[in-house]
Amino acid sequence: MKNNTVFTLAMSKLRFHKSRTLLTGIAIFLTTTLLMGIGTSGIAMLDMNRQYAQERSNYHAAFYLETSEQLAALSNHISVESMAAVENFATIINGKMNGFLSCYENVKNGLYFDNLRLAEGCFPEKEDEICSLPAFFERVGAEPVIGGKVTLSFRVNGKGELQTKEFTICGLLPDKEITSNIDDSRIAWGAYISKSLLESYEQTGAYQLSCTAYLRVYGEENLNYTEITDKIKATAADIGLNEEFITLDKQYLYTMTDPGTETMSIVAGICFIVILFSALVIYSIYYVSVITDIQEIGKLKALGASKRQIARLFFWQGSLISAFAIPAGLLIGFFLPYFLFPFILQALGRDALDSAESGYMENLTGKIHMFSLPLLLTVILAMLFTVWISLLKPIRMAKKVSPVEAIRYQENTGSKKLRKGHREIKVTTLTLANLTRNKRRTTVTILTMGLSCVLFICASAVLSSTSAKDIARRNIPEGEFRIALDYSLNDKEYPENNLENLVQQNFFSDAFLTQLSDIKGVEKVERAHGKISSSSDGDSALYHNNGEKIYLTFSYFTREDLQDLSSNLIYGDIDYDRMTANREVLCTHEYTFNECALALGDTFPLTLYDGSREVPLTVTLTALTQPDADYSLLVITEDLWNSLGLTCEPTTDIYLHVEDKQYDSVKKTLADIVAENPHFTLYSLDEEMRIGRSSVSLIKYPAYLILVLIAVISFMNLINTMITSIVTRKKELGILQAVGLSNRQLVRMLSGEGLIFTAGTLLISVILGNILGYLLFLYAKKTHFMSLSRYHYPLWETICLALILLIGQSIITLFISKKIEKESLIERIRNDE
């Protein structure tokens, strides 16, 4: 046989076995689509992050400067590519408003800030000019129009005498809508004044330079993250600025200097699994085709075909199908994310916390760069490799076929010669007989289908655990509202804001709590565990930062908390009574534990601040845990805490449970109460849910997309299994019908087989999927991936999977048996003869 004869033969085989050709084609096409789709999405995600990072601003670091010499040295530094200085002129005094006046100066061109693009007017030049958001002006009681007047009270440098000045509005920044829904104290309001005003204060000595210099260094394109941060730090050192006075825009730097290793490795991981499953699917199609073609292969060998020619015959078939399926898959795989991404962006935009963010998302739509030649080539190579590897074993089998054996061939039932069988035959007997005939194939089929569904369940387990409510519950663990005390621990300038001083004011007195309980609709008010400030004279890194003593909160846990603490135990053990008796302490934060190089057995000579009183206490660290709820870094038992005889009221947080119907009115009342106390912050469940949703949606949509893709693979596998199992038994089914099997019985028999496959698949995927899913969840939780905190059983996803499998296999069975019925019985019996 000449080579072109082999080619012609391969072509005619493809035409003859249409359903097989179509199946293989679909499998290759879908796999290519998935690979290309996932890869393209990865590229798009990288580009989106890049653009998103650039959109807000393009600075590398912020330097906090205190002298004009530093400012001058920095602006002339050789490494600085571009720079802008924002001088923090004054703090606005206006009730609870968290506002400040700054002066923006462009020192070296090349920086941009999205929040500084003027919507109207110009930046302030004259001494009385001011520009800000329209919402800012409304908030301070002025009409946001150019030329409008606004009177502001402020303290220069945030201290000293209160000053009042009338300004003229010269510019308006684009409005943000965030203001209406989020509590005032949680937003920083800024307004810009002119350099000339600043200078006038500077000359009189009333203003001391307090400036944030935003800058870019040279080499963003060539340097990696470490190199560029080293360069920034070196620049700071050159102008005599300590490292603690610089803040890196880590997200921007990561995005711009990272070649996307993390995203790409996730993409590669998913692609690997996709390849694995589709190789199995393609392999099983060819495996079955060798078995059904064995007589034909034998005849070809009898006619003189060499082993190489047989191998080439299969390779040609694979290549010819690939020649159509791969390019089609590449096209669809590219255009699927191309058209889907805008939808995802819109969805992200909808859930975004503020309108500015949603604006970025909308702006990005259509601008994302998705095409990558290396990706295209990789996918082509990966697919050719997949087809090649799935052909290897079937080809080896085909090569081994001996001409004599082949012509006599009957399907292999293994070494089995006898079958116990049944005295009477029913349709179910037929179903079971077929499944047990080739146990290995049945098991392999159930396993491959099961495994792809395991992926589905596994992913849903993690996905169903990313809940906005869990994120919201971190800020409001109980009830619907939380009133929190705003406190500092280490504020030297304003020591009155430190916890030990605030607790002396007894904010959460019984009278105050009664006042809250009396609000109509409030069902219950409860105190969270109290907290006090602590410090240590020991040499532990926990209580020291760069040689300076720092203060941390200190609290307790109750016997009710034991479950949460023990189930998340990492090192040591928690024995409540022993801990009380031996004055033992528990660390509740793994990261800090490792960062400060703590060890079990460490002792801390502590000073606890009971208001103005200092209480000494030496404790020994005996366990590390990472509980779901929020605790102080170090906690002792409640009994030990009570034995300390503290006199202050240590409550820092209270939770309110309210009736659903009264939610809005309670919120309003609480907001008014909280507004009277500058140290209170109100957290409400609806706002926290919004924040939670916005961070969940970042993960949710891409993950759902992947989940759907995984479901498609599983389903493809199911379709293939059903079709091959029926099509390859066409003749046998024909014989059964010739001896009297009715169409209804045929459908019953095939559905029975399908049901067993489905049941097996479900069993494997539910058991394995949930175990693996839970492990994956634990891992994700430990590494703080996707902000998971609580495990949710993927019940709906499991039910969906079961329904899809059941309905899917029934539809396929019906469809194929109807198709078979159209072919005459005689043709089927003669099939392959």
Next chain:
Amino acid sequence: MENFKDIILKTENLCKFYGAEDNLVKAVDHINLQIKQGEFVTIIGKSGSGKSTLLHMLGALDNPTSGKVWINGENIASFKEDKLSQIRRRKIGFIFQAFNLIPSLNVWENIVLPLGLDGKPLDESFINDIVETLGLTEKTKNLPNTLSGGQQQRCAIARAIASKPSIILADEPTGNLDTKTGNEVMSLLKTSAKKYGQTLIVITHNEEIAQMADRTIMLADGKIISVEKGDTLNNEK
């Protein structure tokens, strides 16, 4: 031969055509045939003469292009698929050249298959009798691929007889067997048919077998060209 009373199988202008116009193939061309209960008929003819097509239509496996088939006085042309499968498992036993046993079932299960599909209670002594007659007693638990060709065909015969059909149709039942085994199988088939009072229609190329029959019908180009031995049929060329 004088005992033939009832007509069990009858065709009227039975046709099966494939293709159209220039490519029209008349596989079976206006055949009129009557076969009586208990009769043993052989059909002979060259390859492509329409023997198998005729047999398939007689056995309700294939639909005629035109014409009618009566089985036990019932015209099966109007029957739906479910009713046809019922006819196949109750009235007809089919034996194929390629045996066509179900590979996943053992010999016993293959034999009782048509009964099981009909939901009929199993008459074990009757089946045991067939198994014994056909010499398969030792092989009932064997899977088909462990049997010799002769044994497989005997199993197929047992399957055809098991549901006590009134008609047994055999398409070259000895075609895949050596002469000795072929003769053995044929005489077993004939004996069983006689024992259970069944009508036997056999396609064969084998002269010897044709000689055994009550009547031999010769086909060419889809038409009956001669009928030997018997004198009771209407033969329209």
